[in-house]
Amino acid sequence: MIVFPNAKINIGLHITERRPDGYHNLETVFYPLMIKDALEVIESKELNFQSSGIPIPGNSSGNLCLKAYHLIKRDFDIxxxxxxxxxxxxxxxxxxxxxxxxxxxxxxxxxxxxxxxxEDDMMNYVRQLGADCAFFIKNKPVYALEKGDRFEPVKLDLSAYHIVLVMPSVHVSTAEAYGGIKPAAPQVSVRELIQQPINEWKHTITNDFEKHIFEAYPVIRLIKEALYNAGALYASMSGSGASVFGIFNEMPDLSVLEADNQVFYNL
Incomplete structure (x- = not known):
């Protein structure tokens, strides 16, 4: 059987405090994005994993799919x-x-x-694998808080707009991203701010990672500026980067960005 796991973007992202366990509390809105992998699982004589497409760094034994298998194997005779x-x-x-x-x-x-x-059972399993894993069980827009693994529903539908994603040829590590953060509670929650018209988001909804990531990787800042110059209603780095997305009324011409970056249209 084959399924097609999709991506997500963060609309707004505030790191609110450092936790005693070494993680950080945050608040953000997760929104599904229709860039997809393909995942096939077939019963076999022995457990094995292989991948194609974009090379996956590191040892395949650390892949989250294999970790998920071993996690449920503890409780089920699969x-x-x-x-x-x-x-x-x-x-x-x-x-x-x-x-x-x-x-x-x-x-x-x-x-x-x-x-x-x-769904609750599955969310509790995958929370053990990563902070945002549980989002993809229901795969609907949510307001995420704590480590990014606790959710509240939000009414947000961007289907009338064109979403474009640009991925530069740089990699931002999670450790580097969090290393430049000074946690602080926002004056207004992202949950409230997304209720404004989208053309107001540019002035009110921010991603805490952008300031220091833009200083370290100016190309990411330039991509965001290019999206606004092309007519984006709102543009932002997603999560801790390095991708940047733009929300448009009309499909933009971003050919100027295509030579040095991956550009995904109409998501």
């Missing part, structure tokens, strides 16, 4: 499976691609082997 992941969602982009793969893998295993897990 057989070995062969996993094939075709990677299309950019890596190191702030799009949650690896988290999506893990969540969709768990949903697929639940369906294939009749594990009878409900």
């Amino acid at each position: 057989p070995p499976v062969s996993i094939h992941l075709h990677k299309h969602i950019p890596i190191g982009a702030g799009l949650g691609g690896g988290s999506a793969d893990a969540a969709f893998f768990l949903k697929l295993m639940n369906e294939t082997f009749n594990l009878s897990l409900n």
